Amino acid sequence: MTAQILEPAPLPPILAAPAAAAAGAAMHALLTRLFPLCRSITGEGVRQTLQIVREYLPALQVHEVPTGTPAYDWQVPREWNIRDAYVKNRRGERVIDFQRHNLHVVSYSVPVQGWLTRAELLPHLHSLPAQPHLIPYRTSYYTESWGFCLPHQDLLRLNEPAYEVCIDSTLAAGSLTYGELLLPGSSAEEVLISCHICHPSLANDNLSGLTVAVFLAQHLARQPRRYTYRFVFVPGTIGSLVWLSRNAGAVGRIRHGLVVTLLGSAGSFTYKKSRRGTAEIDRLVALVLRETNLPHHLQDFVPSGYDERQYCSPGFDLPVGCLSRTPYGEFPEYHTSADNPDFVRPAALAGALELCQTIVDRLEANRRYRNLSPYGEPQLGRRGLYKATGGGLEGAPWQLALLWVLNLADGQATLLDMAERSGLGFAVLGQAARALLDCGLLAEEPESFSNPATTSAYGNC
Amino acid sequence: MTAQILEPAPLPPILAAPAAAAAGAAMHALLTRLFPLCRSITGEGVRQTLQIVREYLPALQVHEVPTGTPAYDWQVPREWNIRDAYVKNRRGERVIDFQRHNLHVVSYSVPVQGWLTRAELLPHLHSLPAQPHLIPYRTSYYTESWGFCLPHQDLLRLNEPAYEVCIDSTLAAGSLTYGELLLPGSSAEEVLISCHICHPSLANDNLSGLTVAVFLAQHLARQPRRYTYRFVFVPGTIGSLVWLSRNAGAVGRIRHGLVVTLLGSAGSFTYKKSRRGTAEIDRLVALVLRETNLPHHLQDFVPSGYDERQYCSPGFDLPVGCLSRTPYGEFPEYHTSADNPDFVRPAALAGALELCQTIVDRLEANRRYRNLSPYGEPQLGRRGLYKATGGGLEGAPWQLALLWVLNLADGQATLLDMAERSGLGFAVLGQAARALLDCGLLAEEPESFSNPATTSAYGNC
Amino acid sequence: MTAQILEPAPLPPILAAPAAAAAGAAMHALLTRLFPLCRSITGEGVRQTLQIVREYLPALQVHEVPTGTPAYDWQVPREWNIRDAYVKNRRGERVIDFQRHNLHVVSYSVPVQGWLTRAELLPHLHSLPAQPHLIPYRTSYYTESWGFCLPHQDLLRLNEPAYEVCIDSTLAAGSLTYGELLLPGSSAEEVLISCHICHPSLANDNLSGLTVAVFLAQHLARQPRRYTYRFVFVPGTIGSLVWLSRNAGAVGRIRHGLVVTLLGSAGSFTYKKSRRGTAEIDRLVALVLRETNLPHHLQDFVPSGYDERQYCSPGFDLPVGCLSRTPYGEFPEYHTSADNPDFVRPAALAGALELCQTIVDRLEANRRYRNLSPYGEPQLGRRGLYKATGGGLEGAPWQLALLWVLNLADGQATLLDMAERSGLGFAVLGQAARALLDCGLLAEEPESFSNPATTSAYGNC
Structure with a gap:
């Protein structure tokens, strides 16, 4: 007899538990496969990495930018490749061996060959006295140098008067390699997802971010999109600068962005806000994290960190934040040989996705x-959206969500604005908006501009 | 020998204790007289109520708006009246009797007559299992239905196989009735005081608000007024919508407003802010409550509640807050037969006034x-406003009030602004402003617009 | 082998310990020399004070403004001078003797001579029952009156039936005297430093402020200046009003200002903000105090206090705050004979400087x-500003300071803005800006206007 309110069912979780487990396993498998490659800011390791990514995202475009190409205050450096490197003792035994772990060589080491006294060798050796079992990760991209990294306990055993040293590397004109995937949406306005791909055998930093980006792109490729999504897989700093310098048009269309990194550890999520601090992406990620009811951290912008440094430089000031779990430098495995696939948890990758x-x-x-x-x-x-018998208590979230959406929908307020003001969940407000749209009480404001490129040559992944 | 500072005497309380007691008694007498009438959103109960109010406010205008008249998304419903209603057992005894309490019938019940089996009757009965002694208040304004409300302990005793049911009501073309009183001021800018008058025998909800409004109007009628005051006595929701739809001009002149309700309980005051949140009325009521030094609550706007829902809908967004004591749903007597004149305290009414x-x-x-x-x-x-002998400590509130008024009086700041910034009381700042006006150091800014209607046909109450 | 970062040495303290001790001693010597003079808002005591100040600041200009000269709502009062004053008992002994302490006479007492009964005398005597050993400081500038101040314990001993009273003062047409020192800078924009000089033998209030102003002017005179600095040494209230009324042009050029007072006690620093509350001077002093890591207090503006009352009146609303140690009225020596040179600590003066x-x-x-x-x-x-070997942890303040300056330098942000946002010290950010200027990565924004008066007749001190 009483007209029932058309209250929608609760939303299902985005990933049901078995699907999450499967996604985590698949992501970890990709990460494990990429781990052994010797990446740097240029070279074959990056190319091989992107080749594998293309198996997952066939529409990925791989760009080669020649050495010497200017990018604002920088230019593309010479390309670095390495075949072998070692330090041998007098018995010809490799006491440091690049073949065993590519962290053993300082990235971008110039070639070297010959016998050095122990005293000559020592300044070229890097170790971590406080973590004597681990190999540190060191680079020397922009200063010509060479070096080896090794566990401090091994360094202490180097007691012979002289060692044979060999780094069989090349540093020569070539190119910088990066990957880019465009998923056109109905709007030409863009969302940028960026991850750095320049670290050699380090798993959390940043094969975790790369892996999450790959699977996120797959997810987006399967669904209709309002925004155009641009995924960039770039070497840190120089890679994002090169991308920025070559894409002035796209930069002007970026409405939201995320740098994704360090997403494989067991740590809680950390979101570092964009330089603007109150951009839609900043407020939205804060809301999503709040709604997870999980511990998490919000950080104000600082100009150190990952490629958000470039995207948020004052000439661009893009609304790009950085999403990670425990931030860089705050976990002991950071930039050491302990950051290996065992350190990364499949469930952590799936949760980040x-x-x-x-x-x-x-x-x-x-x-x-x-x-x-x-x-x-x-x-x-x-319209079937209000209880028929009055006098009892109100206050059900669904009823309140309908009233809040109606009260705040002035053509300016978004669902995010409504969630922040009402304290109600984004999802229930979205369901209420849908119900009100369906009965003609609400209208979506038109997009500010549509996408002329939707039918362009850019393919889908 | 020393010139004395002309410091004013402290302000007397607005109502001295005997006057407050007398006001409380008079208010409670009006409430008790109105209590037995069977009000609803239309019908004779509302007319009789307004007739009694007119004894107190002779200038009250009573408006009748025909069934079917549109009011935005709504229209005036059919008029509902009821003469009798009962449920009789096989011995002809009234086991539920509208003559004993008009909460026994669901408001707007359609006529019904005949014998029903117990199973047929039960879905039409409403009770409160957790408050088994009380009759609940239920309505079905906009869905054709009928029902009875009764104490749960009585419902449990209805063990006979069949009952005779009668609701001798009419639901027919007629009109919606509301009352309106205009007290013109020197300015055409208006203050709206609104209360709902649609509840049958419920005392706190909202004969308390009605009573406070009546006595407040009497108070204002006796004194010169800067603002024009408009009191509306309306059925909830449809009544305020009808009033809004017929008074576009007045709506544009509303500068401040209050919905008054639930003012008779022993609870502390609650002020729910307007949708704007920082309107002058919001800040002023907050200050007044703070200065009472009594416990009180400030609530942000939510789009549930009383007619502030309508006044604060996005198309109007009027600066109208809601003043109550313990809010609806937060006291156990709410919408039950326990909300009777004994529940309302004369001192609470006087304090609210x-x-x-x-x-x-x-x-x-x-x-x-x-x-x-x-x-x-x-x-x-x-000018006699500063102590003659210097060197001693300053800091008396009166001296500081003079200095603050002078310092902040830039033609924009109000006494409220000054009170908020200085931390001094509104009253002492007002006295200081008066003293500075008297000696020509201060000027009142002219009103933004005066009232062409002051000499109009609108009478005084 | 590794290029070293050009990290600057830490800044030296502004005053090394021996220099601070010497400064404190020199400041205390000036204060002690000025202490015995009988200053008031006019008269020879002020002239003698400014004559001594001119020994330290030869460019000080001393202005004489005739009695009766209007200054907004006020006018320059008659000039007051005093040669002698006493109360004698029947034995001709001076039981109150101005020659022993000039606080004994109420400032601006009119002349009086003759015998008074004890009952006639008593209303003219001021004492502090709660501090019976101390002489209070009292004035009667704008009401014709006379009086004596004495320790309460002495007052209790005045048991004779009559006393001979003499105040050998003059209150006659003359002038108000104030001092002004202009230190031109490369910009015509001005910083105002103001102190009151009208108190007789009171050391902390305000010979401490005067002394700090004198030594601060000497410090500024020895260095190149961006801003033009204007020091005003004025009698309280009437002096600042006279200065304001005669310097409309300068008032329009004041960008920052400080009233300095009560800087000699052992108390922690207190900064009272300007009426604006967020002026550059307000934010900058707050930052400097925070960086001292010493306890300190920030107060919002109130229109009582010192000459900031005049500078922050609504017609001027200048960005002038007030810097003191323990504020007036909050230490027991305030406005008593206990505020003597022993109460003022040389180290406190040096710290304030x-x-x-x-x-x-x-x-x-x-x-x-x-x-x-x-x-x-x-x-x-x-450019030698970044470490050559990467991979280790970042986060040194110097490195972060370079990144923050680059990130925030949008042509609007000042070093203060950068310090507030980054949490880094003002000094390290200034060093970073200097390093970035030196390598051409940064530019200073031009001043909003330069100083045509730099080559004017105004000398240097």
């Missing part, structure tokens, strides 16, 4: 609405 | 001032 | 910068 999917799904959903019946409340009862 | 009088008196007093001697401090000493 | 020097040095340094390479980070490594 799920978080990223929630973020992009909500960016997609975060429309502006206009109440088409703004003078007083519309009569929800005759 | 005094608070409302303080609020309107301060709205009246909350002028903008301009310091006419703004370059440095004026020499207060030769 | 150092604080003031730091404040003006940072005002001078607080320029706006523009990053000339704003698209991405510039390559600091090839």
Whole structure:
């Protein structure tokens, strides 16, 4: 007899548990396969990495930018490749052997060959006295140098008067390699997802970010998109600068962005805000994290860190934040041989993917609405959206969500604005907006500009 | 020998204790007289209620709006009246009897007559298992239905196989009735005081608000007014929508407003802010409550509640807050037969009246001032406003009030602004402004617009 | 082999310990020399005081403004001078003797001579029952009156039936005297330093402020200046009003200002903000105090206090705060004979001078910068500003300071803005800006206007 309120069912989780487990395993498998490659900011390791990524994202474009190409204050350096490197003792035994771990060589080491006294060799050796079992990760990209990294306990055993040293590397004109995937949406406005791919055998930093980006791109490729998504897989600093310098048009269309990194550890999520601090992406990620009810950290922008440093430099000031778990330098495995595939947990990768999917799904959903019946409340009862018998207590989230959406939908407020003001969940507000759209009480505001490139040569992945 | 500072005497309380007791008794008498009437959103109960209010406010205008008249998304429903209703057992005894309490019938019940089996009857019965002695209040305004409300302990005793049911009501073309009182002021800018009058025998909800509104109108009618005051006595939701739809001109002149409700309980005051959140009424009521030094609650706007839902809908967004004591749903007597005149305390009504009088008196007093001697401090000493012998400590509130008013009176700041910034009381700042006006150091800023209607046909109450 | 980062040495303290001790001693010597003079808001005591100040600041200009000259709502009062004053008992002994302490006479007492009964005398006597050993300080500038101040314990001993009273003062047409020192800078924009000089033998209030102002002026006179500095040594209230009324042009050029007072006690520093509350001087002093790591207090503006009352009156609303140690009325020696040179500590004066020097040095340094390479980070490594070997942890303040300056230098942000946002010290950010200027990555924004008066007749001190 009583008309029932058309209350929607609760939303299902984005990834059901078995799907999450499968995703985590698949992601970890990709990470493990990429781990042994000797990446740096240029060279074959990067090319091989992107080749494997292309198996997952066939539409990935791989760009080669020649040595010497200017990128703002920088230029593309010479390309670095390495075949072998070792330190041998007088018995010809490799006491340091690049073949066993590519962290043993300082990245971008110039070639060297010959016998050095122990005293000559020592300044070229890097170790971690406080973590004597681990090989550190060291680079010398922009100063000509060479060096070896080794466990401090091994360094202490180098007691012979002289050693034979060999680094069989090349540092020569070549190119810088990066990958780019464009997923066109109905709007030409873009969301940028960026990860650095320049670290050799380090798993969390940043094969975890790369892996999450790959699977997020797959997720987005399978669904209709409002925004255009641009994934960039770049060497740190120089790679993002090169990409920025070659894509002035795209830069002007970026509305939101995330640098994804360090997403494989067991640590809780950390979101570092963009330089703007109150950009939509900053507020939206904060809301999504709050709604997870998991411990998490929000950090204000600082100009150190990953490629958000470049995207948030004052000439660009893009709304790009950085999503990670425990940040760099705050876990003992950071930049050491302990950052290996065992350190990365499949469930952590799957959780990060799920978080990223929630973020992009909500960016997609975060429309502006206009109440088409703004003078007083519309009569929800005759539309099946209000309980028929009055007098009892109100206050169910669904009923409140309908009232909040109607009250705030002035053509400017987004679902995010409504969630922040009402304290209600983004999801229930989105369901309420959908119900009100369906009965003609609400309108979506039109997008500010549509995408002329949707039918362009850019393929889908 | 020393010139004395002309420091004013402390302000007397607005209502001295005997006057407050008398006001409380008079208010409670009106409430008790109105209690038995069977009000709803239309019908004779509302007409009789307004007839009694007119004894107190002779200038009250009673409006009748025909069934079917549109009001934005709504229209005036059919008029509902009821003569009798009962459920009789096989011995002809009334086991539920509308004559004993008009909460026994679901408001807007359609007529029904005949014998029903117990199983047929039960879905039409409403009770409160957790409060088994009380009759609940239920309505079905916009869905054709009928029902009875009764104590749960009585419902449990309905063990006979069949009952005779009668609701002798009419639901027919008629009109919606509301009352309106305009007290013109020197300015055409308006203050809206609104209360809902649609509840049958419920005392706190909202004969308390009605009573406070009536006595507040009497208070205002006796004194010169800067603002024009408009009191509306309306059925909830549909009544305020009807009023809004018929008064577009007045709506544009509303500068401040209060919905008054639930003012008779022993609970502390609660002020729910307007949708704007920082309107003058919001800040002023907060200040007045703070200065009472009594416990009180400030709530942010939410789009549930009373007619502030309509006034604060996005198409109007009026600066209208809601003043109550313990809010709806937060006291066990809410919407039950326990909300009777015994639940309402005369002292609570008198205290609410005094608070409302303080609020309107301060709205009246909350002028903008301009310091006419703004370059440095004026020499207060030769005007008798500064102590003659220097060197001792300063800091008396009266002296500070004079200095604060002079310092802040830039033609924009109101007394409220000054009170918020200085931390001094509104009253002492008002006295200081008066003293500075008297000696020509201060000017009141002119009103933004005066009232062409002051000499109009609108009478006084 | 590794290129070293050009990290600057830490800044030396502004005053090394021996220099601070010498400064404290020199300041205390000046204060002690000025202490015995009987200052008031006019008269020879003020002239003698400024004559001694001129020994330290030869460029000080001393202005005489005739009695009756209008200054906004006020006018210059008659000039007051006093030669002698006493109360004698029947034996001709001076039981109150102005020659022993000039606080014994109420400032601006009119002349009086003759015998008074004890009952006639008593209303003219001021004492402090709660501090019976101390002479209070009292004035009667703008009401014709006379009186004596004495320790309460002495007052209790005045048991004779009559006393001979004499105040050998003059109150006659003359002039108000104030001092002014202008130190031109490369910009015509001005910093105002103001202190009151009207108190007789009171050391902390305000010979301490006067002394700090004198030594701060000497410090500024010895160095190149961006801002023009104007020091005013004025009688309280009427003196600042006279100065304001005669310097409309200068008032329009004041960008920052400080009233200095009560700087000699052992109390911690207190900064009372300007009426604006967020002026550059307010934020900068707050930062400097925070960086001292000493306890200190920040107060919001109130229109009582010292001459900031006049500078911050609504017609001027100048960005002038008030710097003191323990504020007036909050230490028991305030306005009593206990506020003598022993109460003032040389180290407190030196610490206040150092604080003031730091404040003006940072005002001078607080320029706006523009990053000339704003698209991405510039390559600091090839300029010797970034470590050559990567992979280790970042985060040294010097490295972060370079990155923050580059990130925030948008042509609007000052070093103060950068310090507030980054949490880094003002000094290290200034060093970073200097290093970036030196390598051409940064530019100082030009001043808003230069100083046509730099070559004017105004001398240097």
